[in-house]
Amino acid sequence: MVLSVEKWVGFGLAMAGFGLLWSRMPQHVHDEARHIISSLVPMVMSYFNPYEQITVSEYGEERFEWNKMFCAVSTYLRRACLDHASKLKGELGNNSKDDPLIRLDKNQEVVDNFDGARMWWRLCPKSTKNRGATVISLLPGDSDDEPRCYRLVFHKRQRKLVLDSYLPRIVRQWREIIATNRQRLLFTNHSQEGKSWWINVPYNPPATFDMLAMDHSKNIEIMEDLTAFRVAKEYHSKVGKAWKRGYFLHGPSGTGKSTMIGAMANFLEYDVYDLDVTSIKDNAELRKLFLDTMDRSIIVIEDIDAIEVELTTKRKGKEAAEENDDNHLVIELSEKNNKGKVTLSGLLSFVDGLWPACGSERIFVFTTNHVDRLDPALIRRGRMDRHIEMSYCRFEAFKMLAKSYQDITEHSLFGEIGQLLDEIDTTPADVAGNLMLRVKRREADDCLAVLVETLKKAKMKAAAPPMDSVEEAKEE
Known part of the structure; x- marks a missing residue:
């Protein structure tokens, strides 16, 4: 018993001596010891933890x-x-x-x-x-x-x-x-505190190719092209190209470019990524967004010539005369959204450079109302594989709209409507607005009669001389 007491007294004295010695040591020794202990504790726990x-x-x-x-x-x-x-x-x-x-x-x-x-x-x-x-x-x-x-x-x-x-x-x-249980999603990029990421909502576009106001043969051609792309994995691997395809949709406002994108998503059962270039800080941010997209998707930049983005071409030094130098072309953000810049070179790399190989089965779609404002490097063949003109409504397109909106394929007014559509330029959206049923239900006869009157007024307005010419004639 006495021996045990002596041992405890000796242990207490040793601890007191260690405490005194520890208090006399410099602060850097204390810090180093704590660091060693903190690194050893997880190792010891990991050894005993199964x-x-x-x-x-x-x-x-x-x-x-x-x-x-x-x-x-x-x-x-x-x-x-x-x-x-x-x-x-x-x-x-x-x-x-x-x-x-x-x-x-x-x-x-x-x-x-x-x-x-x-x-x-x-x-x-x-x-x-x-x-x-x-x-x-x-x-x-x-x-x-x-x-x-x-x-x-x-x-x-x-x-x-x-x-x-x-x-x-x-x-x-x-x-x-x-x-x-695939539910198609519509993604858009969101930026906060200098970082961007995708957010999504359920996407159920009602449009199909049968509803598009286009020539039927053109619809068939586009569907066949999409079908060939969907099964072309081995072909793209064989020729050494990324499994992607570009579509360039151009034409006046109201000709169905957004509807075409919905029809493509329905046909392929792909998700859609609506990319807002103006909210992206720089090329690196653009690449990061691309890497976070899923395969089997459609990546869209709508109205690429507008939406607060001024597409300008800037060339520096002696290279100003070189028309195909993509590295010095710049997409500049407007002053009210001055968060940086995305170069056209970065955008081209996003569509047709190294990065499309980081993924597969993607479709890129650009839309514009003013094709003449775009740099040719952005939409050349090979980047945008197919150029699809969404033009004004003609008789074949009208018949598709009449079938969709009124479920009719023939009518006595069809001949007159076809003649008027050949003489004036009107968009499918304007024609559809006259065919769509209002709150007060109208019969097909009434809808077509109103459409005829609308087209006649548009024809008269187009034939009338400009107001400036009238004023000049009066002065003479």
């Missing part, structure tokens, strides 16, 4: 690039593990008529079994520490500044099973689910 973890963050390391794996895990857990969860949250799906969409709530842990192995999943909220005595919360490494994420915890001996079988199975099931 579990490992994988974090699936909602965004990439730069916090604005969406992590598709996060969506895959969310979809898988919603199908496989909801029965074991006590905390859920409900949302409406892409369509208000759908059943409620049930997901895991934050800080909810669920257990999944795969080939006899137990996997623990937990949805960790953004910038919040894990709470509660769970398998995942007992592990080191939680941080206050992490984005929303899923944490997967498993036994060390299951590492190969998780990496080689379990996670690939989750990705395969996710792809099968989205292929079966």
Whole structure:
């Protein structure tokens, strides 16, 4: 007993001596010791801890690039593990008529079994520490500044099973689910604090090629071209080109360019990315947005000659006379949206340079009302593979509109309408406005009669001399 007391007294004296010695040491020694201890603690805990973890963050390391794996895990857990969860949250799906969409709530842990192995999943909220005595919360490494994420915890001996079988199975099931229940989405880029990312809404365009006010043979030609593109993966690989295609839609306002894009999305069942160039800071931001687009998508820049963007060509020094020097062409943002600049060289690289190879099965669409304002380098063949003119409404296009809006294919007024359409330039939107049923329902006869009167007035207005000529004649 006396020996034990002497040992404790000796230990106490040793600790007191160590404390005195520690207090006499310089501050840099204290800091170095703390650093060594802080680095050793996780190693010691990892040695004794039989579990490992994988974090699936909602965004990439730069916090604005969406992590598709996060969506895959969310979809898988919603199908496989909801029965074991006590905390859920409900949302409406892409369509208000759908059943409620049930997901895991934050800080909810669920257990999944795969080939006899137990996997623990937990949805960790953004910038919040894990709470509660769970398998995942007992592990080191939680941080206050992490984005929303899923944490997967498993036994060390299951590492190969998780990496080689379990996670690939989750990705395969996710792809099968989205292929079966695919809801087309319309994306647009959003910028905040110098960073850009995509946001989306459900996209259900009603337009089809049968509804477009175009010559039927032209519609068939475009559909055949899209069909050939969709099955041309091996061909593009064979010739060494990225699996992408460019369409340039040009024509007066109201001729159906946006409707054409909707018809293409319906025909191919692709998502649409509506790119707002004016909100992009520079070429690097443009490339990052492109890398975050999905395959099987249509990337659109509408009214590329307008929308607060002044398309100008600037050439420097002796190269000013070279017409095909793309590297010095610049798209300058307007002064009221002066956030930087996107060079035309950067835009061309986005469409037809190195970057389109980072993905597959994408279609690029440019639209404009004024083709003469664009630099030829932007729309040359090879970048924009097909140039499609969306022209004024002629008789063949009118018949398609009459079929769509009034469900008629013949009428006694068709001959007169066809003659008037050949004599004046009017857009399909103007013709459709007269054919569309109003609040007070009108019969087809009334709609066509009103259309005839409208076209006659337009013809008379077009034939009338300009007001300046009338004033000059009066003065003479």
